[in-house]
Each structure stands twice: as structure tokens, then as C-alpha cells.
Amino acid sequence: MHIPDGFLDPLTAGVTYVLTILYGAYALYGSKWKKNPDKLNLAAVLAAGIFAVQMLNWPIPGGTSLHFVGGALAGILLGPWVGFVSMFLVLLVQCLVFHDGGITALGANVLNMAIVDVLVGYALYKVFPQRFKVVGAFLGGWLGITLAGLLCGVELGVSSQLPYGLSVTVPIMGLWHAVLGVIEGFITAGVVAYISKKAPYLLE
Secondary structure, eight states: OOOOTTSSOHHHHHHHHHHHHHHHHHHHHHHHTTOOHHHHHHHHHHHHHHHHHHTOOEEETTTEEEOOOOHHHHHHHHHHHHHHHHHHHHHHHHHHHHOOSOSTTHHHHHIIIIIIHHHHHHHHHHHSOGGGHHHHHHHHHHHHHHHHHHHHHHHHHHOTTSSOOHHHHHHHHHHHHHHHHHHHHHHHHHHHHHHHHHOGGGGO
16 A cells, blocks of 8 residues: 555645645644653554554555555554554655655555544544444454555546556455455454453553
């Protein structure tokens, strides 16, 4: 889902950058007065773990690849604002140091994985009652990466840089990420279930 340089035209890249910057400014404002040592320590550890697993990519038909994202998990454990910051730092380091995702496409990659995935995972987890939180975590992990993949397909499809239109990019990205989302959902639910037993205060 890390879009490289050259895949998005200037207009598409510019729109995603504007949306990301606006949301990022609001997220930083929202998280600034909620900071605490426990949350910051958890954010650092979670970012390191997500960074590691995101570096594992599996190629799929259609010229793209799949990987675990972890945005829903970040949203559940850190909330939508700190979760965004944690995911943004992961994506920024991957882009600048490992060239996993282009600089011109950073706005789109952050929009997909640090905003959409984080918000969807957080929202679905929150709406479920306490005894069904694990179900909410599973659905958040699944739907978060699925919608992020669909949005990525839209960004690629509307870009004049690629010869493929929405009829190609959206089904490929949506279908494959819906399949991967099942695995991501189980991993997210498993981590949440484990934490709820061993360190439930982290989910408060």
C-alpha cells in the first residue's frame, strides 16, 4: 500500500498532502494536552513493532503488494490522535530512510494508513460493548485496511500517471486488502484480547 514516487500526478498528490496536513495539525492539537509517559512509551513500542512488520511485503497480481498495516491497532491502543502520530512517524522513516513509499506520495500513504485505518479501527472498537470488544477489534482491523486499500485504489485510479483506471485499481486493491484484512483482523483481535487480560489499563 506504500505508493512510490511517479504513481500519483501532482493534483492527486497535492490534494492528499493538504488533507493529511490539515488532519495532522488537528491531531497534534488534540493529542498535545493528553500526553502522558505511559501513552508515549506505548506509542514508541507500538511504532517500532508496526515498523518491523510493515517491512514484510507480499507481491500480488496487478503490480502491487500487500503487508500488515497496524493502523487499527494503533487507534485502539493509542486513540485516534496519538495513533496518527505514531503511524505517521513509521511511514515517514520508511519513506525517507528505506524508500518504502515515495516522498511525493507520502500524503496519500499517510492518509490511507495513518488516518483512515486508524480512525476506522478506533471507531469500530469503541462502538462495541465491553464484552464484545474483541469482535470490534477484529472488524476494525479488517475494515480499516480494506477501506484504506480501496482509497489507495481510488488515488491510483484517478491519477493520470498510470494507464489503469478506477475499474482496474479499485477492485484489485479492494479485493486483495479485504482478504488480507481477515488476517489483520485476527492479529488485531488477538493482541487486544491478550492485552485485555494482561494489562487492561492500556485499553482505557
